[in-house]
Amino acid sequence: MTASRPAKETHQVERRRRPRGAVRDGLVAAGLELARTGGPDAVVLREATRMVGVVPNAAYRHFADRDELLAAVCAAAMDELAARMAAGVARVPGRHGDPDAARGRLGAIGTAYLAFAREEPGLFATAFALPHQHAYGIPDTATGPDRTGPESTGPESTVQDRTPLGQLRTALDELADAGLLDRSRRDGIEYPVWATVHGLAVLAGSGPLRDVPEAARHHLDELIFGFIQDGLAGG
Amino acid sequence: MTASRPAKETHQVERRRRPRGAVRDGLVAAGLELARTGGPDAVVLREATRMVGVVPNAAYRHFADRDELLAAVCAAAMDELAARMAAGVARVPGRHGDPDAARGRLGAIGTAYLAFAREEPGLFATAFALPHQHAYGIPDTATGPDRTGPESTGPESTVQDRTPLGQLRTALDELADAGLLDRSRRDGIEYPVWATVHGLAVLAGSGPLRDVPEAARHHLDELIFGFIQDGLAGG
DNA sequence: TGTACATCAGTGAACGCGCGTTCACTGATGTAC
């Protein structure tokens, strides 16, 4: 029986029994659950420590302040979106360059994006809520390198990254490889495509279209996908 | 001199000197200024009363609670967006049905929308922040009539309304009247167009693309407008 | 035209709450000799 272990050992387990990093991970996970229900504003430091079963100030061993915890939660939310997209893409069979597969993978990306926004509006909002968003002001100097800006579309765009934009780029590259997207139209096309899907995601996930019934929702999805197809085909 | 007025009159001015509705209007205006700087979360009831020069609980003569004040501020923010769009459209000369004018008015709508999101990210976020957004949950039953849903695109869509979506519909109708948009493609096309512009507005206004330098920003705008044009032309 | 009274829109004071954050502490763990 396990009860034969000395009581002393059971007692000394009270302190520091958690594996290294468990509290930090737990705080982020707790913050993620709070964000799931109420968006970024619901990520309350004290509540997260309560959920982990730790005293409030223990959080300061792992985060400088509440904003740093929120930043970690935002990153985790973005990771979850990326993971769902990757899972959707992986579910589509077919070799790289096969036209049907290429179309299917691009569609899977859009579908996963929209599904995430609708099923998890709180996490979706959190994923795109960079901390310090609260100060809506003119950002810094609006100059300097920006890794997500359109100017980063160059040779390095072939580097595979798991971010939503990176996955979209990969899918569009494959579409071009499959001959379904004219090479001359490839450059920068990820932005209009992203904007279209993101716009519907916001409007239908937590915006003014959030209450449309399911049938109309599917109609909306089809309208948007058809529109993107036309935009990719060119005028 | 005005100083010849009896001091008594100057004194009795202390109470109720404000015109009817001035405090309510002032609270909404104050809330709008708070939202301008910090988005919907910055709409703090006590701060608004301070700005108006009134005691905190005076707000409860005009609003049931903080949420009702926020709702009024959100509506005011949406009105400001609508007004900027209308002003942009009105600036484009040319008769109804003239191709150049029709194109110009549609472009003015998109430009005004994007400019508002970039210049006033706080107000833009507030305009689309329906109160009770904090509870991200499955809305009611997801059934019942929805006036902004796609099913409201019918004979009543010809009714002119000043909402952003209403103005977009009007512009697209004119585009069809001018022969630039195939009638068979008109139905529901406002949603993809709206989504595309809204998506860029969010991404570039307060999202991950908010820090892209001005040159790249204009490039993005052109990409999006070109994409919409291709989508309207059809595949 | 003047008076009596209801209503309206403000004041003043107070409440409980939960938050983020700081301080001094303590016990367990890991490391140097």
Added chain:
DNA sequence: TGTACATCAGTGAACGCGCGTTCACTGATGTAC
């Protein structure tokens, strides 16, 4: 292999703050007779 000590990661108690909201009140305004 055993001991001394630094570091790590938690505890316990407390802080000040600003918020939304409630209560009883009061004076000015509008209305009925």
